[in-house]
Amino acid sequence: MTAAAGEMGDGGERRRPITPLPRGAGTALWDAIRADLLDRIKRLEFAAGEQLPSEASLADGYGVNRMTVRRALAELARAGAVRTEHGVGSFVAPQPIRHRIDDGNISLLESMNSRGHAVRQEHQQVITHPDPAATGDQGVPGLAQLAGVGLSSPSELWTFPAFPGPLVEYRYKLLLDEVPWCRSFAVLPSQLVPEDWDRDKSVFNAVADAHDLQLRRDDRRFSALAADARDAALLDIAVGAPLLLLSGTNVDQHGRIVAYIVHRIRGDRAEYALHVPR
Amino acid sequence: MTAAAGEMGDGGERRRPITPLPRGAGTALWDAIRADLLDRIKRLEFAAGEQLPSEASLADGYGVNRMTVRRALAELARAGAVRTEHGVGSFVAPQPIRHRIDDGNISLLESMNSRGHAVRQEHQQVITHPDPAATGDQGVPGLAQLAGVGLSSPSELWTFPAFPGPLVEYRYKLLLDEVPWCRSFAVLPSQLVPEDWDRDKSVFNAVADAHDLQLRRDDRRFSALAADARDAALLDIAVGAPLLLLSGTNVDQHGRIVAYIVHRIRGDRAEYALHVPR
DNA sequence: TAGTGGTCTAGACCACTCA
DNA sequence: GAGTGGTCTAGACCACTAG
Incomplete structure (x- = not known):
């Protein structure tokens, strides 16, 4: 399987590719990435429970260092929007029902x-x-x-x-x-x-x-x-x-x-x- | 003022110098540093409201990179034990009275x-x-x-x-x-x-x-x-x-x-x- | 074994505060 | 201007999971 990160099966038609975000506009890069990922999750580009692209491919897509992506993901994980598993990947948290x-x-x-x-x-x-x-x-x-x-x-x-x-x-x-x-x-x-x-x-x-x-x-x-x-x-x-x-x-x-x-x-x-x- | 980081006025007699911690013992370095700092705060080595050593001098003392110290401080700040001010320093949070x-x-x-x-x-x-x-x-x-x-x-x-x-x-x-x-x-x-x-x-x-x-x-x-x-x-x-x-x-x-x-x-x-x- | 996330480093540059 | 924290990079190595 040579699947590129930007192409997946279900719901893929409405998925926008990960591209670099405008920089230096007052907000930190990691926060812009966090907001972008959260936005994509809310728009169901990434469905509940679905695996997100790897940190490396996200970093590649956004054109930033992996540490910057990690900061964004860590923030999302703390807020409960994303769940991260060591050695496996990051996943959209299943519907956060209270x-x-x-x-x-x-x-x-x-x-x-x-x-x-x-x-x-x-x-x-x-x-x-x-x-x-x-x-x-x-x-x-x-x-x-x-x-x-x-x-x-x-x-x-x-x-x-x-x-x-x-x-x-x-x-x-x-x-x-x-x-x-x-x-x-x-x-x-x-x-x-x-x-x-x-x-x-x-x-x-x-x-x-x-x-x-x-x-x-x-x-x-x-x-x-x-x-x-x-x-x-x-x-x-x-x-x-x-x-x-x-x-x-x-x-x-x-x-x-x-x-x-x-x-x-x-x-x-x-x-x-x-x-x-x- | 050429004050060394390890020497300060009040309460200094019971303050242990910051020295490198044992590494690789299962816990992450940042977590060991977090625990060490919290321990010092609880032992009143750093009094409530007092300014902590700068990130640079902490990194120097612990013998680690500044990013590692920052991770520890960020965790303490989230937990409410420490308050950080951009351009000023990190401070022990005043008595966290609920x-x-x-x-x-x-x-x-x-x-x-x-x-x-x-x-x-x-x-x-x-x-x-x-x-x-x-x-x-x-x-x-x-x-x-x-x-x-x-x-x-x-x-x-x-x-x-x-x-x-x-x-x-x-x-x-x-x-x-x-x-x-x-x-x-x-x-x-x-x-x-x-x-x-x-x-x-x-x-x-x-x-x-x-x-x-x-x-x-x-x-x-x-x-x-x-x-x-x-x-x-x-x-x-x-x-x-x-x-x-x-x-x-x-x-x-x-x-x-x-x-x-x-x-x-x-x-x-x-x-x-x-x-x-x- | 390949791919993933977790940790850590050395260094750079910027933004902020204060004397 | 000196000192502080905030951001970001490039790269390394490790730990974990899965096929």
Whole structure:
């Protein structure tokens, strides 16, 4: 196959060849290329999921250095418009549908399931922490960083006055239609989690059932942060891509704190909707 | 002044000199440098607000090319740890305090004011749009992009069934303690906005007062996206920095839609807190 | 093995800020 | 004008993926 970069099968008739852009007009070359590529994607010259020309051929087409093209592609990848695979190529991101999270359910897993989505939970790690009261700590070390810095005063974070003893921290991720969707952390008092909990289901429901508790969300905090290397690897996104940070507390019917939760949700795939019933 | 890069006045006694890092150990050089700089910032070797060594001297110290240092600094800037000024230098970002937005107030301006913050509103633009019903449009063109793509079905967006006629779109930004904090868009029916509205105050309050309406939030939608060039310029952040996207609807006591609002809030400076009263 | 993206270099020139 | 960051180049080498 000697296929030239500018000629392809489907939709090729409306595809314009990549040609050099006007230079030095106030905007950087990489930004002009970024805009041009985004424009072509929006015009469906490159269909969703389709592979873009290689960096080398793009650089050749635009008449620029490969590093300049890379800068443009990196920016598009961060914005979620393009997905890049090492050794394979760059692809137009499949329709960046933002799945709506409706408020009300105790767990994100349940929220999505109740909307008929194919949601799956994949456990990364289970960590047991000693009783924070006994060690004099303020709670689970290192977890505050995951929730962003300075989100709350330390004293009110990560302790369970009503349920002393060791804690369990669950690290897992949610996949929606097999697409990584969010990286989550949950901290609960160890004593509350039943032994026979089905790992495919929500731990919060298991706790509620085992102890006859009615759990509800006490508060939520929303912010945004950049994906770090770990987020990027787990969620299949670029380093620096925007994440919706959602942290919250679950309490039971007596107002006792039962769980702390932190979700790091792909910004390009999620929207959290809150309707005020009046 | 012949000051060597490794020697400075305040806090210098605990500052380690910049020396080459071990190479090729699985992680990229730029990432190792990023981590090293972040570590030094956290250890207060570089105090908040302090100027970092120049890119050239960092490259010299680490024994790498300047581009490698730039990659590290760019990543730190996106994450909000560092702020870079063209022609001046790079600085440790002043304490990245996330100001909490408490839910309940109709306007973000009022939310922050009620917490005793020095908030100021800076108007960028006022745009009048023709009656969407008359032109057959679905509302305000271009605004959907600002709210992110696919946030809602178009039919329910940007139209005011109860208040026909032209629309006004306000583009403004909020500053908190004179630091750019969020870029906002509000769309209202033109007929509702009083002529004598004091531009320093909330337009929503002006509308409520003028027509004796009780406004409340009907819904909110949260997501995250990357700052574009315009965001970056207005909010004084790096392109690609994470923004908290908050869009919502205001209705009056009869349930009539009175305003659509979109906020693009700096992720490093804001946290939206929601407390469920039970 | 060929083709792709990821990293890094050495150097050039420009744009901006400030003394 | 000196010093800073911003852009861009030409080229090298490596790591990864696929046929």
